[in-house]
Amino acid sequence: MEEIKKKDIRALTREQLREFFVSNGDKAFRGNQVYEWLWQKAAYSFDVMTNLSKETREMLEANFVINHIKVDQMQRSSDGTIKNAVRLHDDLIVESVLIPTKSRTTACVSSQVGCSLDCRFCATSRLKRMRNLNPDEIYDQVVAIDNESRLYFERPLSNIVFMGMGEPLMNYNNVLKAIDKITSPDGLGMSPKRITVSTSGVPKLIRKMADDEVKFKLAVSLHSAVDEIRTSIMPFNAKFTLSDLRESLVYWYEKTRSRITYEYVVWDGINDTQKDVDALVEFCRFAPSKVNLIEYNPIDDGEFKQASNAAIDRYVNTLEKNNIVVTVRRSRGKDIDAACGQLANKS
Numbered sequence: 206m207e208e209i210k211k212k213d214i215r216a217l218t219r220e221q222l223r224e225f226f227v228s229n230g231d232k233a234f235r236g237n238q239v240y241e242w243l244w245q246k247a248a249y250s251f252d253v254m255t256n257l258s259k260e261t262r263e264m265l266e267a268n269f270v271i272n273h274i275k276v277d278q279m280q281r282s283s284d285g286t287i288k289n290a291v292r293l294h295d296d297l298i299v300e301s302v303l304i305p306t307k308s309r310t311t312a313c314v315s316s317q318v319g320c321s322l323d324c325r326f327c328a329t330s331r332l333k334r335m336r337n338l339n340p341d342e343i344y345d346q347v348v349a350i351d352n353e354s355r356l357y358f359e360r361p362l363s364n365i366v367f368m369g370m371g372e373p374l375m376n377y378n379n380v381l382k383a384i385d386k387i388t389s390p391d392g393l394g395m396s397p398k399r400i401t402v403s404t405s406g407v408p409k410l411i412r413k414m415a416d417d418e419v420k421f422k423l424a425v426s427l428h429s430a431v432d433e434i435r436t437s438i439m440p441f442n443a444k445f446t447l448s449d450l451r452e453s454l455v456y457w458y459e460k461t462r463s464r465i466t467y468e469y470v471v472w473d474g475i476n477d478t479q480k481d482v483d484a485l486v487e488f489c490r491f492a493p494s495k496v497n498l499i500e501y502n503p504i505d506d507g508e509f510k511q512a513s514n515a516a517i518d519r520y521v522n523t524l525e526k527n528n529i530v531v532t533v534r535r536s537r538g539k540d541i542d543a544a545c546g547q548l549a550n551k552s
């Protein structure tokens with residue numbers, strides 16, 4: 206007998222679930238109950254849905270699956286950072302990271318398995334893009350980190366950054382659907398102001414986000430405001446040039462009034478001259494923004510090295526002189542390869 210392929214129940218809307226129950230001779234409100242179990246309570250099996258009868262649970266089991274993620278391995282860094290290796294229903298693995306500070310817990314989540322872009326300094330770029338994550342797989346990563354935050358730090362998750370594996374805008378619809386669930390009272394009810402989508406800069410999709418009136422924050426991995434240099438380290442910049450990126454960011458700010466964060470790593474011999482700093486200052490003038498200078502985490506081959514402290518100071522001083530807010534970010538979780546640019550399923 207041919208096996209019936211069961212449907213992923215979390216691909217259904219609340220309304221579709223209600224209709225399913227009605228068409229099976231049951232009450233529509235059962236759909237609400239199941240929806241609540243699936244999202245608010247993040248149930249990973251029909252068995253735990255204790256307010257449904259055994260028959261109803263068996264009927265769900267016969268028709269649907271819950272493609273819940275599984276945290277395969279959890280590593281803890283000496284600085285408290287936690288890295289999860291997350292197994293998906295088709296046995297592919299992605300990674301997500303919990304970053305604790307004194308007052309907050311941030312989840313850094315993945316949006317794709319591998320990445321279709323080819324930033325030369327990034328470990329993930331070495332894994333070819335296998336597929337996009339579904340909204341529920343993104344949601345589950347957040348729930349897993351929220352649970353870990355409550356268990357190990359006795360507080361709920363406070364912030365989310367889409368800075369794990371993959372380019373979130375290349376999985377636009379699913380990332381936005383996941384954020385919808387994370388922010389909805391039906392889901393985790395988090396404020397969108399606590400969520401940052403970090404992109405390497407896809408101008409067309411930055412405009413689309415502005416048109417879609419999203420409420421979360423935007424960060425751009427800039428790393429150079431000089432086209433030649435940016436193209437040499439982020440080859441897709443040949444297609445999505447800095448002037449296109451700049452225009453899309455001006456558009457973003459005009460529409461959303463939300464300040465942009467530029468993520469920026471300074472590498473020895475690559476972008477550490479005064480000319481590089483001046484180009485960044487110029488780029489920052491187009492729309493209200495701030496700069497995060499991030500410490501670099503080498504990914505083995507030594508081609509990219511963190512610039513000297515003097516070079517970092519030059520950036521900080523020049524940016525501050527030009528009234529641009531700048532912060533220097535120490536990297537977290539380096540000993541477990543959980544820091545920015547290091548996620549590559551090594552564990």
Ligand code: SF4
Nearest residue numbers: 320324327329330371
């Ligand atoms: S830095 Fe981001 S966009 Fe670039 S290759 Fe790595 S994961 Fe992809």
